Amino acid sequence: MVMKACLWVLCLSLATPLMAAQEVRVGAYNFPPYVVKPESERPSGLVPELLAALNLMQDGYEFALVPTSVTRRYRDMQSGRFDLILFESPQWGWKDTAHVALDLQIEDAEVYVARAEPGRDQRYFEQIIGKRLALYNGYHYGFADFNSNQQYLRDELGAVLTYSHDSNLIMLLRGRADIAVITRSYLQIYQDRHPDQRSALLVSERVDQVYRHKALFSPASPLDTPRFANLLRELNQDGRLDALLARYYVRRTSAAE
Numbered sequence: 001m002v003m004k005a006c007l008w009v010l011c012l013s014l015a016t017p018l019m020a021a022q023e024v025r026v027g028a029y030n031f032p033p034y035v036v037k038p039e040s041e042r043p044s045g046l047v048p049e050l051l052a053a054l055n056l057m058q059d060g061y062e063f064a065l066v067p068t069s070v071t072r073r074y075r076d077m078q079s080g081r082f083d084l085i086l087f088e089s090p091q092w093g094w095k096d097t098a099h100v101a102l103d104l105q106i107e108d109a110e111v112y113v114a115r116a117e118p119g120r121d122q123r124y125f126e127q128i129i130g131k132r133l134a135l136y137n138g139y140h141y142g143f144a145d146f147n148s149n150q151q152y153l154r155d156e157l158g159a160v161l162t163y164s165h166d167s168n169l170i171m172l173l174r175g176r177a178d179i180a181v182i183t184r185s186y187l188q189i190y191q192d193r194h195p196d197q198r199s200a201l202l203v204s205e206r207v208d209q210v211y212r213h214k215a216l217f218s219p220a221s222p223l224d225t226p227r228f229a230n231l232l233r234e235l236n237q238d239g240r241l242d243a244l245l246a247r248y249y250v251r252r253t254s255a256a257e
Contacts, residue, residue, distance in 0.1 A: 021062040024223045026051060027082035029070045032165055033186045033248050034087045038067040046248045047086055053244065057235055061223060070138030083221040084228075087213045092140045093148065099216040102225040104232070106245065107253040108211040109184045110141070112204035115172045125179070125204040129157065134168035134177035137161035141181055142209035165190065173200060181208050185249040212253070 028038040028047055035045040043065060051063040066082040074097045076082060088094070090101055112125045128143045135153060140146040144157060153159040160177060162168055168180035169190065182190075184207075191198050217225060235241045245252060 021059055022222050023062050023064055024084065024221070025064050025066045025082040027068045027073055027076060027085040028065050029068050029073055030163070031070070031087070032183070033189050038065055043067075046244065046250065049244055050086070050241075053235060053240060054231055058231065061231075077216070077218050080218065080220060082218070083223065084215055084217045086215050087211070088216045089140075089211065089214060090216070091146050093146075094216060098219050100219065100221075100225055102215040102217065102229060104213045104215055105253050106213045106250055108213065108250050110181050110208040110211070111184050111187065112206065112208060113169065113172060113180045113182050113187065114178060114202045114204075115175065116200055116202040120202060122205055124202065125206055128179060131178035132176075133157060133159040134171045134180040135159045135161055136165065136168065136181075137163055139181075143181075169197075169201070173197070183211075188249040 026047070028035040028043065030037060031045075033045055035043060035047045037043055038048075048065060051065060054061070054063050066076075068076045068082065068085075073085060074093060077085065077099065078097055087104070087106070090099070112128065114120065114124055133153075135141065137150065138148055140148045144153060147153070150161060153161060160171070162171075165180075165182050165186050168177065168182065171177040172180050187203065191201075215225070215228060217223070217228075232241060242252060
């Protein structure tokens with residue numbers, strides 16, 4: 001009987017670390033290069049790689065990707081479908097959704113892109129309104145005062161809305177649009193994949209908006225902002241976070257910027 005009790009205690013002690021991990025559900029919608037096809041069996045992008053690195057680094061939390069959509073993400077957080085969402089901005093439609101924001105001290109931007117033509121230079125981007133615009137449906141743009149309403153963008157600004165940066169860039173190259181607004185990190189990755197198209201695209205020096213990325217937490221999240229910030233610092237003790245960001249052309253900034 002004593003031996004059985006000892007074995008039971010030993011089994012319990014061995015099982016406890018496996019049972020201790022707290023699941024943290026992270027919302028993700030298609031937002032290249034941060035998340036690509038989150039609903040697929042093997043989603044790719046910065047967020048899935050970051051979550052995998054965090055899971056390998058520690059065993060207190062198990063980060064799980066939860067697919068959502070660019071328009072559904074607000075109500076999915078409100079309903080408790082996920083606990084937090086990464087690489088967001090409170091300006092992107094979150095004012096009516098209860099959340100706690102953490103500055104990730106990570107920066108990106110959106111830039112204007114046009115087809116390169118003889119005589120066309122940076123002055124082409126001085127006037128955005130009135131040109132044929134190719135935009136990503138559901139995104140919030142600075143030049144439109146962050147109004148993502150489809151009818152407004154189509155009817156008032158004459159924009160074509162798609163679900164692909166690649167489609168918008170192809171529209172430019174084929175002369176079906178004048179300007180596309182592209183996430184800068186994604187554009188650099190696209191140009192790496194298609195070096196022959198670099199000279200065919202004119203990229204603005206002016207940005208539409210700077211992404212000062214935040215993590216937005218549901219008030220009911222099992223993980224709070226100080227602990228998550230500590231996890232990111234621990235991940236970067238040997239430079240792993242910086243290396244991951246660099247691969248996606250995203251840069252770290254400082255809290256003072």
